[in-house]
Amino acid sequence: MKTEFRASGVGGQGIITMGHIIGKAAAIYDDKKVIMTEAYGPEITGGFAVADVIIDENNINYPIVDNPDILVILSSNRMEKDLQSVKTNGIVLFDSNFIEIQEIRESYIPIPAFETAIKLGNKVIANVIMLGALQVITEIISKQALETILFERVPKKFEELNKEALKIGYKIGMNYRRNNNE
């Protein structure tokens, strides 16, 4: 099955990192065919940032994400455009701190990533909280793959913080898990 994923936000939120971790986890550890593309504005921080990942069992030729199955939004600046592109029953995870969606659907899930990151003492960890929730809710990648790839790139002194953020992310995700067996 082909899954199209998009993470959208602004530079500095770790959007591209998120896409890279998902892409690498799926490609190297889950042994899927994966393509990642990225787009951003000319500004280093504050410009739009989009990471697109396609995951498939078969070879992927056309590399562009047109209609994501899963959309993660961390900032409202491109929100309307991105929400329009998402598939009808597509899952949307959005940061409930920054984003208000007028016509909320059943598959739109608020994640208090930024707020929780601040509580943990570092706002840059919001993307990891989101990754944790995303993994549990969508299972786009396996838990093992996510953790392997994440911790292979995290510097030692931030390891504890990342572990904690991931754990909280998993916990938030459990509330919204579709087939909740636990």
Added chain:
Amino acid sequence: MSENKLVEEPRVLAGPQFNSGNFAVAEAALFAGLHGYFGYPITPSTTIMERLASRLPYVEKPGAFLQAEDEIASITAVIGCSWTRNKAMTATSGPGFSLMQEGIGLATFTETPLVVVNVMRGGPSTGLPTFPAQQELMQAHFGSHGDYMVPTFAPNNVQECFDLTIEAFNASEALRTPVFVLTDQILSTLKERFLIPKKENIELVNRSSPDNPHITWKGETISSNLVLPMNCFGEESKAFATGLSHDDTGHVDLSADTYELLMNRLKEKILTYQHLFPKPEKYLIDDADTVVVAYGSTARSAKYAVNSARKKGIKAGLYRLRTIWPFPKDDIIQSLRGKRIIVVEMSSGQLIWPVERYLKQDVEHIGYLRGSVPPPSLIRKKIEGVN
């Protein structure tokens, strides 16, 4: 995302990677034994330079890295580095490739092994600096003044960015010639899984020397009549290099016979060994009525379109060039003559020239100029004959 932290890494990475086309080009160059990178940053080629800046001087067997004042200096420094018997390269885009043309001519005439990667973006002039195009196919052949031919390879996925960069170094060393790798903005940032093979599984070629005039490449001995052994600067035997017409020792000779002989040999050495260059990908063309001809990231979209057309029962195929120059004219005639042909490119019409010229038949064309790969639906409709 920057992966360019100064970390201690081996010179050659091993195993599966998940990264971009530009990353793969840089790692392939290190794998091939790159010793000197000289360049000037320009989007979308810059990340090749960034990666090599953080790797080349710090790995075991370090090499030289220089950000020159411009592209003219860069290509000239690459030539100089190569003449010290070291593998050298540069990467550029758009206007940078234009500025390098003078030096590229000098490199062909002095038979200097080097690799130039051109990550294509929309032109002319500053054009569409952050969006893909395929508008330098002709410039790769005719960009500098004078007659010459530079072998030109075109990958269309990240694995090929790695593989064809190594092929480019091998071809440049084996035939003593500059070699171009043409990629594009899509490939530069597109990340895929690719494999860095074990060192012993890949043949690396080093240029011949007066002591060792007989080198082999892919099992073939390279004729020392066509490719002269190279004396380099700083070695015992004297080395001569000039942009003027010269004899086989490199000394100036403007006589008609010498010039004609030299020009013919330079052409002959490329054409004689072109069968060793990357072969085209022929996808479902045997029974096809309609064949799309494309290269680079455009061919990915074309393949998708061909698959869609096949699902509807239309006999479509794809002929993807991996070597652009010398143009694989015999193969394309043999494989495609008489079929309905659609050339698809991100250019108003460059690839269509050699295709029309050699096939000597009407060829349909999609020249996509919207700063992205042509959507598969557009190609599929053309295949179906709906406009």
